[in-house]
Amino acid sequence: MSAAGPPQGTRPLAGAARSAGRGEPTSAPSPATERVLTVRDLCAYYRARHFGVRRDVRAVDGISLHVDRNEIYGLAGESGCGKTTLVKTIVRGIRPPLAVAGRSLTFRFAGQDCDIYALPQRELENIRWRHLSYIPQGSMNVLNPVRRLRQSFVDFAYRHIGKPMPEFMQQVESHLERVRLEPAVLDSYPHELSGGMRQRVTIALASICRPDFIVADEPTTALDVVVQKAVLGMLHDVQQEIRSSMILVTHDIGVHANVTDRLGIMYAGRVVEEGRTAEVIRTPRHPYTSHLVASLPRIGDMTQRCGLDGAPPNLADPPPGCRFHPRCRLATATCRAESPPLVDVAPGHRVACWVTAPPTSPVIVQ
Amino acid sequence: MTTALLDVDRVGMTYSVGGFLNRRAIRAVDGVSLRLESGKPEILAVIGESGSGKTTLARMILNLTKPTAGAIRFLGSDVTRIRANCERMAFMRRVQPIFQNPFEAFNPLKRIDRYLFLSARRFAGARDPVDIEAEADKALRQVGLSLAEVKGRYPHELSGGQLQRIAIARALVSSPSLIVADEPVSMVDASLRMSIVNLFKALRNELEVSIVYITHDLATAYYISDRVVIMQRGKVVESGNARAVLDNPQHPYSIVLKNAVLSPDDAGKPMSPAGATTALSANAALNAERKP
Numbered sequence: 001m002s003a004a005g006p007p008q009g010t011r012p013l014a015g016a017a018r019s020a021g022r023g024e025p026t027s028a029p030s031p032a033t034e035r036v037l038t039v040r041d042l043c044a045y046y047r048a049r050h051f052g053v054r055r056d057v058r059a060v061d062g063i064s065l066h067v068d069r070n071e072i073y074g075l076a077g078e079s080g081c082g083k084t085t086l087v088k089t090i091v092r093g094i095r096p097p098l099a100v101a102g103r104s105l106t107f108r109f110a111g112q113d114c115d116i117y118a119l120p121q122r123e124l125e126n127i128r129w130r131h132l133s134y135i136p137q138g139s140m141n142v143l144n145p146v147r148r149l150r151q152s153f154v155d156f157a158y159r160h161i162g163k164p165m166p167e168f169m170q171q172v173e174s175h176l177e178r179v180r181l182e183p184a185v186l187d188s189y190p191h192e193l194s195g196g197m198r199q200r201v202t203i204a205l206a207s208i209c210r211p212d213f214i215v216a217d218e219p220t221t222a223l224d225v226v227v228q229k230a231v232l233g234m235l236h237d238v239q240q241e242i243r244s245s246m247i248l249v250t251h252d253i254g255v256h257a258n259v260t261d262r263l264g265i266m267y268a269g270r271v272v273e274e275g276r277t278a279e280v281i282r283t284p285r286h287p288y289t290s291h292l293v294a295s296l297p298r299i300g301d302m303t304q305r306c307g308l309d310g311a312p313p314n315l316a317d318p319p320p321g322c323r324f325h326p327r328c329r330l331a332t333a334t335c336r337a338e339s340p341p342l343v344d345v346a347p348g349h350r351v352a353c354w355v356t357a358p359p360t361s362p363v364i365v366q
Numbered sequence: 367m368t369t370a371l372l373d374v375d376r377v378g379m380t381y382s383v384g385g386f387l388n389r390r391a392i393r394a395v396d397g398v399s400l401r402l403e404s405g406k407p408e409i410l411a412v413i414g415e416s417g418s419g420k421t422t423l424a425r426m427i428l429n430l431t432k433p434t435a436g437a438i439r440f441l442g443s444d445v446t447r448i449r450a451n452c453e454r455m456a457f458m459r460r461v462q463p464i465f466q467n468p469f470e471a472f473n474p475l476k477r478i479d480r481y482l483f484l485s486a487r488r489f490a491g492a493r494d495p496v497d498i499e500a501e502a503d504k505a506l507r508q509v510g511l512s513l514a515e516v517k518g519r520y521p522h523e524l525s526g527g528q529l530q531r532i533a534i535a536r537a538l539v540s541s542p543s544l545i546v547a548d549e550p551v552s553m554v555d556a557s558l559r560m561s562i563v564n565l566f567k568a569l570r571n572e573l574e575v576s577i578v579y580i581t582h583d584l585a586t587a588y589y590i591s592d593r594v595v596i597m598q599r600g601k602v603v604e605s606g607n608a609r610a611v612l613d614n615p616q617h618p619y620s621i622v623l624k625n626a627v628l629s630p631d632d633a634g635k636p637m638s639p640a641g642a643t644t645a646l647s648a649n650a651a652l653n654a655e656r657k658p
Contacts, residue, residue: 078556079525195416223416225627226623227415252556253630254628255628257628281630292556293630295560297560297588298585299584299624300613302588302589302609305560307527307559308557308558312525
């Protein structure tokens with residue numbers, strides 16, 4: 001593994017990134033407004049074939065979104081609504097039967113546009129971890145159980161850092177301090193650490209190369225509240241320090257309220273509402289979002305909360321029209337017949353609903 | 367004085383770990399006492415971080431693990447003294463569990479109605495198939511489902527929320543007087559969580575079932591429970607009326623726990639970079655102070 005050595009600037013991308021460094025803006029547009037990820041009409045289907053009959057499970061069906069530099073974009077929605085499929089598609093972590101049916105997915109790394117689906121495998125390996133890293137679901141169980149953590153760091157990051165081993169190890173140790181772990185943990189196996197420590201190691205592993213883009217899929221589920229808050233705080237601090245963009249997936253609205261800048265609410269493979277996190281939570285426009293926010297219990301508040309009745313739709317055979325209409329109290333004839341477009345209701349706040357956001361507004365997106 | 371429905375009297379559980387030379391004893395539960403009165407159904411929430419002994423306590427109440435100290439009495443009789451099979455069946459009829467992960471609680475290769483039918487035959491005394499189905503249907507209707515929706519289906523065909531409701535229905539088949547629910551909503555997502563939590567409320571109000579609700583989610587505990595017990599490292603650090611304790615926690619650990627709750631009302635406020643560290647270091651300081 002170490003024989004392969006670091007890539008010596010064979011690609012313009014890596015070379016540019018290294019010379020530009022992080023923090024100092026290059027000739028590119030100001031870093032505050034630079035779009036790091038632009039997704040347009042992304043579709044990803046699970047393609048199954050039973051006795052010659054093709055059946056597509058449309059887990060991601062026509063999603064458009066963008067993430068700016070140094071921004072945390074949150075994705076929320078119930079289980080099975082396609083959150084994880086969406087982020088897997090974004091990092092090109094897909095395997096059959098999952099297939100991308102239609103896409104326009106562009107990353108902008110180091111001032112260059114880059115379509116990760118058009119890259120050959122070798123180039124992709126150079127992009128991963130250096131520019132794009134992924135904290136998968138169940139992050140406390142993704143570390144290699146038969147390798148010490150020191151070896152895991154070497155496996156993932158050594159070739160991208162491009163420093164001799166002693167300096168590399170020093171960098172790993174100083175990076176572990178950011179997530180408040182002792183250098184001694186490098187010599188342990190994953191099973192010797194607690195769940196919270198393992199998740200912090202995974203966060204350190206994903207951020208050691210100072211990537212432009214981090215995708216974190218449920219980084220704190222199954223942790224108890226005290227540890228969860230600490231881990232989220234560290235994730236946030238690391239992101240602020242290395243100024244990367246991030247997509248954070250979780251169904252916990254409390255987490256989104258505290259960490260994310262913008263929030264997209266997904267329902268049955270589509271984004272139904274998107275906007276600044278505070279705006280979406282305070283003034284939800286889509287009936288599903290309203291329901292989600294209203295159902296959250298709060299300490300100090302004893303008013304009756306109700307859950308959402310009915311079951312999430314079967315994505316192999318989604319209901320016609322708006323996919324939420326069978327569970328929606330406001331549903332009209334239009335909702336049953338036609339799928340609503342995402343329209344702007346306020347600057348940066350988009351909603352897909354015929355009733356609460358009729359598309360008479362001047363700007364129609366999608 | 368009436369007999370308590372459940373009387374947990376200074377129980378302790380010590381696990382011994384390590385080999386011959388470095389044997390250590392870990393006190394998972396250390397002198398915990400609780401009391402649930404009969405004839406007065408209530409929801410008692412047990413709150414604590416992972417590793418605080420919540421699940422061990424639940425297993426001891428369910429008589430799956432024997433305590434190493436103290437006694438657990440159910441309607442006046444010591445549960446660890448149960449020897450005969452008929453006594454154990456009688457105990458299981460009155461005390462039923464609900465587990466954390468509905469996907470793991472059911473065998474994926476068996477039809478889900480099998481669990482309901484087995485419970486109906488064992489505990490509800492139903493003999494012929496018509497009675498068994500009627501019992502299962504009655505229990506499912508109490509949780510807002512029906513046998514027609516469930517019959518013949520496998521666990522993978524149902525959502526997590528539905529499976530957890532079926533797990534509750536299975537527990538209700540024997541008309542128990544106590545349900546021990548170990549983190550019943552932590553694997554269910556936010557939109558379905560409240561329908562399960564409301565179901566517990568309905569069970570207490572309508573079926574007069576007492577519930578021991580084990581959780582680390584303070585917001586739902588505040589919402590449904592009558593009393594709370596906060597556990598840390600095997601010991602009860604604070605207990606009392608749910609609203610009084612959670613509105614104004616006294617013990618330093620309870621305060622740390624309450625401050626760590628991420629509320630949706632915090633939207634728009636910047637997350638203080640120091641906030642995270644304070645939570646963790648406060649916890650670490652508390653842990654250090656408790657070490658012998």
